[in-house]
Amino acid sequence: MFRLSPFSRILSKLFIMPIWKNGSKLCIIHFGKGESDIAKKYRTSLLGKLLSYVPKNIKLLYPFYLAGTLSLKEDFFYSKAVTRDIDKLRIAYCSDIHFGPMFSKDRAVDLIERINALSTDIVILGGDYGETTNTGIDFFKITPNFKSRYGCYATIGNHDLWGNEDEFKNLLDVMKDKGITPLINESYIIEIGSTKLVLFSNDDIKMGEPKLDKLYEAREIPNSFILFFPHSPDILPEITNKKAPVFDVALCGHTHGGQVSFFGKSVFSSSKYKDRYLSGWIEENGHRIMVSNGVGTSIMPVRIGSKPEYHLIELRTLEHS
Ligand SMILES: [Fe+2]
Numbered sequence: 496m497f498r499l500s501p502f503s504r505i506l507s508k509l510f511i512m513p514i515w516k517n518g519s520k521l522c523i524i525h526f527g528k529g530e531s532d533i534a535k536k537y538r539t540s541l542l543g544k545l546l547s548y549v550p551k552n553i554k555l556l557y558p559f560y561l562a563g564t565l566s567l568k569e570d571f572f573y574s575k576a577v578t579r580d581i582d583k584l585r586i587a588y589c590s591d592i593h594f595g596p597m598f599s600k601d602r603a604v605d606l607i608e609r610i611n612a613l614s615t616d617i618v619i620l621g622g623d624y625g626e627t628t629n630t631g632i633d634f635f636k637i638t639p640n641f642k643s644r645y646g647c648y649a650t651i652g653n654h655d656l657w658g659n660e661d662e663f664k665n666l667l668d669v670m671k672d673k674g675i676t677p678l679i680n681e682s683y684i685i686e687i688g689s690t691k692l693v694l695f696s697n698d699d700i701k702m703g704e705p706k707l708d709k710l711y712e713a714r715e716i717p718n719s720f721i722l723f724f725p726h727s728p729d730i731l732p733e734i735t736n737k738k739a740p741v742f743d744v745a746l747c748g749h750t751h752g753g754q755v756s757f758f759g760k761s762v763f764s765s766s767k768y769k770d771r772y773l774s775g776w777i778e779e780n781g782h783r784i785m786v787s788n789g790v791g792t793s794i795m796p797v798r799i800g801s802k803p804e805y806h807l808i809e810l811r812t813l814e815h816s
Pocket of ligand 1: 591592593621652654749750753789793
C-alpha cells in the first residue's frame with residue numbers, strides 16, 4: 496500500500512492523479528486492463544480543468560492560444576518502396592486528440608471536417624482519442640464519420656486504456672460502428688493494382704501487450720508497402736535495430752512534440768527515450784519515421800514550442816524526386 500506525503504497529495508490533486516514517490520523521482524502511476532477500480536481514479540487534473548476555462552483566442556496568453564490552434568502539415572514521401580500503383584496516394588493522419596475537459600466538442604467536430612475536406616485515400620488515427628477510455632467513447636459518439644476512399648484505420652494509445660475492460664470494449668465497438676477499423680497487433684491489407692498496402696499497428700507499449708509477429712510477417716509479402724502506425728514511438732528501437740528495413744514508413748504520436756519545449760528540448764517527455772522521438776521526420780537504420788505533435792494536450796491545456804498539427808502525407812515514386 497502506497498502512502499502519499501502531504502506535499503505529494505497536494506501535487507496529485509493539482510496535476511495528475513495519482514502521483515507517488517518512487518525513490519527520488521515522482522512517478523505517474525499507469526493502470527492496466529482489468530484494474531477498473533483503480534483506473535476509475537484517473538481524472539483530468541483539477542488544475543487542467545480550471546485552466547481549460549482560460550480563453551484560447553487571446554495571443555497575449557500565448558501557451559493557451561497556441562494549444563487552441565490547429566495546423567495542417569503537408570509532406571511528400573518519396574521512396575523506392577512506393578510503386579506506381581500507390582503513387583500519389585494521399586494519407587490523412589492525426590493523433591492525441593485528448594477529447595475531454597481540455598478539448599471541446601466544437602474543436603473535435605472541426606478536426607473531422609478539416610480531415611474530410613482533404614478527400615484523402617486513407618485516414619490513419621494515432622490513438623489517445625480521449626483523456627480516458629470513456630471520453631474517447633464520447634469523442635467518437637459526438638463527431639461525424641471520417642470519409643476516405645479506402646477507409647479509416649486506428650491504433651490505440653495509453654489514454655484509451657484508462658478504463659476497465661468493458662469500457663475498452665465499448666470504445667472499440669463505437670469505433671467499428673463508425674466504420675473505423677482498429678488494428679491492435681493486427682495487420683490489414685489493401686490491394687491497389689498489384690501492390691499490397693499493409694497497415695499494421697500494435698497494442699500500446701505503455702499500457703497494453705504489444706506483439707509484432709504480424710509486422711515481421713508482412714515483410715515476406717511480395718509487392719508490399721508497409722505502413723506501421725504505433726501510438727508511441729517507444730516501440731521503435733527494438734524494430735529499427737534490424738539490418739533490413741522492417742517497415743517502409745512509420746507514423747507515430749504520443750510525445751506531443753514535448754507539449755512544452757524550448758529550442759527542441761522538451762521540459763517533460765512522455766517517452767522513455769526522452770527527445771529521441773520528439774517531433775518530425777526521423778530516419779533510423781533505413782527506417783523512416785514521422786512523429787506528430789498531435790492535436791490536443793494532456794495534464795494542462797498549454798503548449799510552447801510545439802504547435803498542434805494534423806497531417807497530409809502524399810506517397811511519391813522516386814520518378815517525381
Ligand atoms: Fe497523447
